[in-house]
Amino acid sequence: VWDTCLSIIKDIVEWQHFKTWFEPITPVDLKENVLTIQVPSQFFYEYLEEHYIGLLGKTLKRELGKEARLEYRIMMDSGNQASKPITMDVPAQGYKTYTNNEMDFPLVINNPVKNPFVIPGLKKVQIDSQLNPVYTFDAFIEGDCNRVARRAGKTVAEKPGATSFNPLVIYGGVGLGKTHLAQSIGNEVKHTHPGKVVLYVSSEKFINQFMDHSRNNAVNDFIHFYQLIDVLIIDDVQFFSRAEKTQDAFFAIFNHLHQSGKQLILTSDKPPKDLDGVQERLLSRFRWGLSADLQVPDYETRIEILERKMKNDGLDMSKEVVKYLAYNISSNVRELEGALISLLAQSSLNKREIDLELAKKVLRNFVKTSSKEITIETIQKMVCDFFNVPYDKLLEKTRKREVVQARQITMYLAKMFTKNSLKTIGEHFGGRDHTTVIHSFQTVKDLMDTDLLYRESVMELQQKIQLAAM
Numbered sequence: 065v066w067d068t069c070l071s072i073i074k075d076i077v078e079w080q081h082f083k084t085w086f087e088p089i090t091p092v093d094l095k096e097n098v099l100t101i102q103v104p105s106q107f108f109y110e111y112l113e114e115h116y117i118g119l120l121g122k123t124l125k126r127e128l129g130k131e132a133r134l135e136y137r138i139m140m141d142s143g144n145q146a147s148k149p150i151t152m153d154v155p156a157q158g159y160k161t162y163t164n165n166e167m168d169f170p171l172v173i174n175n176p177v178k179n180p181f182v183i184p185g186l187k188k189v190q191i192d193s194q195l196n197p198v199y200t201f202d203a204f205i206e207g208d209c210n211r212v213a214r215r216a217g218k219t220v221a222e223k224p225g226a227t228s229f230n231p232l233v234i235y236g237g238v239g240l241g242k243t244h245l246a247q248s249i250g251n252e253v254k255h256t257h258p259g260k261v262v263l264y265v266s267s268e269k270f271i272n273q274f275m276d277h278s279r280n281n282a283v284n285d286f287i288h289f290y291q292l293i294d295v296l297i298i299d300d301v302q303f304f305s306r307a308e309k310t311q312d313a314f315f316a317i318f319n320h321l322h323q324s325g326k327q328l329i330l331t332s333d334k335p336p337k338d339l340d341g342v343q344e345r346l347l348s349r350f351r352w353g354l355s356a357d358l359q360v361p362d363y364e365t366r367i368e369i370l371e372r373k374m375k376n377d378g379l380d381m382s383k384e385v386v387k388y389l390a391y392n393i394s395s396n397v398r399e400l401e402g403a404l405i406s407l408l409a410q411s412s413l414n415k416r417e418i419d420l421e422l423a424k425k426v427l428r429n430f431v432k433t434s435s436k437e438i439t440i441e442t443i444q445k446m447v448c449d450f451f452n453v454p455y456d457k458l459l460e461k462t463r464k465r466e467v468v469q470a471r472q473i474t475m476y477l478a479k480m481f482t483k484n485s486l487k488t489i490g491e492h493f494g495g496r497d498h499t500t501v502i503h504s505f506q507t508v509k510d511l512m513d514t515d516l517l518y519r520e521s522v523m524e525l526q527q528k529i530q531l532a533a534m
């Protein structure tokens with residue numbers, strides 16, 4: 065069953081994403097309508113839940129029927145099984161049911177590590193660190209732009225809490241590697257100090273958790289929970305700005321951890337001194353440790369980063385193309401990766417090699433320079449080509465199934481990709497009126513929601529059109 069689901073999903077999801085998020089899943093159990101899959105981490109589970117639940121749900125229902133259910137098992141760190149986490153927000157049976165309203169698709173997580181607020185007094189805690197294992201030092205290319213920060217991170221990972229880099233504040237613009245570097249420290253600590261409790265949390269999540277607990281008069285539980293951590297990583301603390309109550313709680317946590325020789329790692333999009341809305345007493349504590357910045361990588365480093373990504377993904381691309389990308393995308397690493405991924409997507413979609421010409425095409429779109437205008441006629445021709453329907457049939461009254469389908473999809477795409485009015489679109493189909501166009505549009509939308517293969521065709525056409533627009 066899982067293999068079938070995968071083969072459907074594979075055609076819908078960009079393969080880069082497929083590789084990252086679906087290949088690492090192992091099916092572990094199938095009982096009647098319940099499929100259990102094992103995912104590598106809590107992070108994985110959350111990512112899937114956030115981005116792919118609709119797709120997973122539909123695919124599974126297709127295979128197992130309307131009553132299909134998906135259960136996740138989250139792989140836990142094997143060195144950490146000392147005691148069971150007691151969680152406060154999970155029913156006594158030890159699992160939590162998530163219901164996605166839109167999909168009417170109940171999810172059961174049988175490893176309750178979400179918001180794992182442990183009741184104080186337990187000697188050993190088992191907490192999922194919420195780290196993404198792909199973020200490692202090894203994958204974090206060093207250059208002049210990040211040398212100090214990377215080395216400081218290494219040092220902290222070797223001796224968490226025992227250096228003067230406490231807290232370690234990593235700051236820099238978007239897409240420059242703050243999250244990656246901060247998580248690398250966490251992953252490395254888990255590896256070399258398996259006894260240490262590591263936790264990664266975004267500041268948004270931290271704030272939300274705080275507010276939840278605050279509403280339930282349980283701020284002390286919140287603080288106690290965080291005081292159990294040995295290495296606490298909080299990402300994007302600029303969001304703490306003006307969250308006064310959260311800052312108070314964080315102040316208490318910070319002091320406790322710091323005094324007990326525990327490590328704090330914070331990231332921010334600006335240097336601590338520019339963090340408006342963050343209390344001065346916190347800022348002064350940030351200065352106790354080390355603040356290290358991440359800069360935009362230079363050309364050589366960008367080349368190295370690209371080459372590393374290609375190696376990791378088993379890709380081949382000429383030096384010429386690599387240089388072209390590195391030269392033209394200088395803003396940040398995320399953009400660089402984004403360009404690489406679009407390039408891959410376009411190359412696999414069009415079954416053509418990645419060469420300089422394709423790179424130029426993709427990049428042109430990336431920097432959003434002038435693009436060709438897409439006309440209704442172009443779309444009509446593409447759809448006819450795709451479904452092998454004669455062009456003239458599109459304009460006639462034919463009620464043949466394939467023709468009707470092609471016609472509806474063409475109208476849908478025309479509405480999506482051109483600025484023409486419904487009336488004009490209708491006129492391009494042998495003088496149909498605008499209600500026909502609306503009806504077609506709605507039909508396609510509905511079918512896309514219920515029929516995966518249909519959806520796949522429409523998506524493929526959309527991509528073809530986007531390409532043609534470059």
Ligand code: ADP
Pocket residue numbers: 203204205206210236237238239240241242243244245369397398401
């Ligand atoms: P930020 O948190 O600063 O916005 P991220 O850590 O999310 O940035 O990095 C964006 C992307 O760039 C990630 O996929 C990350 O792996 C990658 N990246 C950033 N810096 C490097 C680097 N020095 N070497 C390799 N990949 C990097």
Ligand code: MG
Pocket residue numbers: 242243244299
């Ligand atoms: Mg980040």
